[in-house]
Ligand code: HEM
């Protein structure tokens with residue numbers, strides 16, 4: 001545990017005594033709530049929103065605890081505690097989620113107050129990782145490192161985390177509420193698939209400004225968010241978000257949980273009418289009260305540790321030489337790294353998608369190893385990505401080869417980031433009571449089928465997303481190839497959608513035809529990909545070939561096996 | 563449960579009149595929103611309160627507010643958080659300074675939220691011991707956002723201490 005005089009943790013907000021007091025009070029409060037539940041003073045119906053506010057879900061076989069990783073950033077000490085929790089209270093593993101959190105699938109209710117205390121010991125919690133409240137704010141996994149970044153979004157992500165924590169007015173919203181923030185012109189947060197998406201950039205006076213998107217989401221009704229406001233000044237960020245969520249809280253539907261998200265309200269009112277309501281609320285507010293003063297922002301910024309980026313002058317040359325000498329390393333660098341703003345550094349992505357493995361699952365030993373590598377290579381800083389992988393943000397180029405060797409030795413060196421093997425899959429019928437079908441085995445079969453790294457690289461950028469039911473936790477609508485589990489007369493079937501995207505070219509995938517039985521799905525996708533390889537022009541990406549030719553060219557491959 | 567103010571039991575000096583009961587000519591009464599006009603007609607010095615459901619737009623109360631000593635907001639279930647927004651808007655936008663009473667079925671665990679949105683008293687149908695409510699009020703001492711109570715920011719960031 002760090003103390004107030006310890007060096008600040010790199011890449012995230014450092015708690016002080018006040019924040020720790022808050023967390024320990026929160027743990028005590030939950031302990032009390034569990035007691036009242038056990039005594040029968042609280043019915044399960046009443047206890048449910050309280051446990052959800054502390055990240056505790058009831059799943060098919062056990063309780064699931066979802067631990068918040070604010071804006072995906074954590075330290076090696078925190079990762080080690082997660083490993084300890086996995087060993088002590090779970091079955092030796094955890095699962096990284098698409099919202100940059102980690103969840104444990106085999107938790108006992110009686111253990112949760114103790115687990116929350118362990119988390120609090122390393123400044124972590126599970127607050128608002130579920131329930132009808134403002135959830136963990138997600139952020140670009142290359143924040144503060146990416147060469148293309150205009151502004152580090154983590155400071156404002158932290159401000160929004162604090163602002164939304166136990167918000168008195170917004171803890172019992174019509175439905176959950178998700179906010180993502182990016183500071184790069186290349187959208188890596190799916191800003192337009194969130195209830196609120198924020199894109200930040202430096203403004204005229206040197207303070208940030210924000211484009212505000214609202215009403216995006218996946219689930220049963222996939223909708224691309226609309227721009228509500230551009231150039232929102234930083235000082236109005238909290239006020240404007242308050243105004244949006246107030247309008248939502250007052251007018252969002254509460255009669256039907258499938259129509260309760262803000263996206264449905266925005267659609268029902270129309271963007272103009274929705275904007276008028278928000279503007280009216282905003283105009284009524286005492287803006288001095290809600291003003292996000294630069295001093296507040298700078299105070300929070302000052303609690304973030306900054307990495308000292310010093311690399312030897314020949315770091316880049318050393319990396320080039322290492323790549324030349326080792327083709328397997330070279331391939332991994334091509335697929336699993338991201339350009340850093342400092343030429344001596346690079347960001348490395350650790351794939352949590354081994355061939356044939358379960359996307360996002362990490363063992364306790366792997367967690368410990370990631371912690372160790374973070375200490376040795378990236379200032380103790382670890383990032384969880386919305387693709388369910390892990391990033392070491394600031395790795396010296398001349399030391400990358402050595403890092404890669406350690407990853408490969410531990411089975412964490414799969415070179416598949418952004419490729420066919422980098423599949424997003426929801427827990428599906430293996431864990432989830434709402435599921436129609438098992439998503440995980442499909443992901444495993446696909447990733448085993450395309451394990452050959454050469455083939456994967458030849459196929460190129462291709463996002464496969466799998467959801468076990470229409471709730472779309474695997475974001476199938478946003479996948480280049482989306483796979484949705486459906487139930488046909490008690491059998492597991494899978495429906496394919498093509499052409500979705502969560503990036504700047506945001507799009508919702510279109511259903512290609514009737515759903516396929518489980519045992520034909522993987523073959524059909526293999527034929528689809530073969531067809532693309534034949535039809536592509538030059539090294540065109542799948543999504544571009546699809547857009548050029550349309551679904552018709554792929555339909556035969558899926559439904560009429562040669 | 564008895565009427566609660568700031569974690570303590572308080573005598574209720576108001577009489578709540580239901581949809582169809584006769585309206586007393588004098589004394590402090592709380593009328594349903596649908597009978598607000600009737601209540602206002604009782605004369606300017608008869609203390610008047612009104613109960614609103616979660617779907618009422620509080621700005622409709624604006625003309626009547628100078629005559630109202632109490633507005634009761636309703637948690638039809640603890641899951642319906644609209645009463646928080648109503649209470650906060652009454653304080654912030656309509657500058658209402660009278661009593662805001664939370665009624666219906668809020669949970670004690672929502673007590674601090676209610677207070678920070680401007681609720682002053684709670685009258686619930688729930689049965690648990692008053693100490694649970696007191697504890698819910700005292701257990702958390704830090705907040706991270708502005709509220710109608712205007713707790714002063716202290717030190718870092720958005721933080722403030724609750725009393
Ligand atoms: C077994 C446990 C789970 C259950 C019961 C569950 C249930 C649901 C439901 C009912 C929705 C739809 C909500 C709505 O549209 O209002 C939803 C959405 C979502 N879930 Fe899950 N989920 C589970 C696990 C997960 C996991 C493990 C992840 C991440 C890997 C995840 C990520 C998401 C995301 C990102 C959405 C958002 C869709 C959107 O915002 O439009 N869920 N989930």
Ligand code: SF4
Pocket residue numbers: 426427428429432433434435436437467468469470471472473474
């Ligand atoms: S998409 Fe459906 S099956 Fe998959 S986790 Fe979500 S609710 Fe469960």
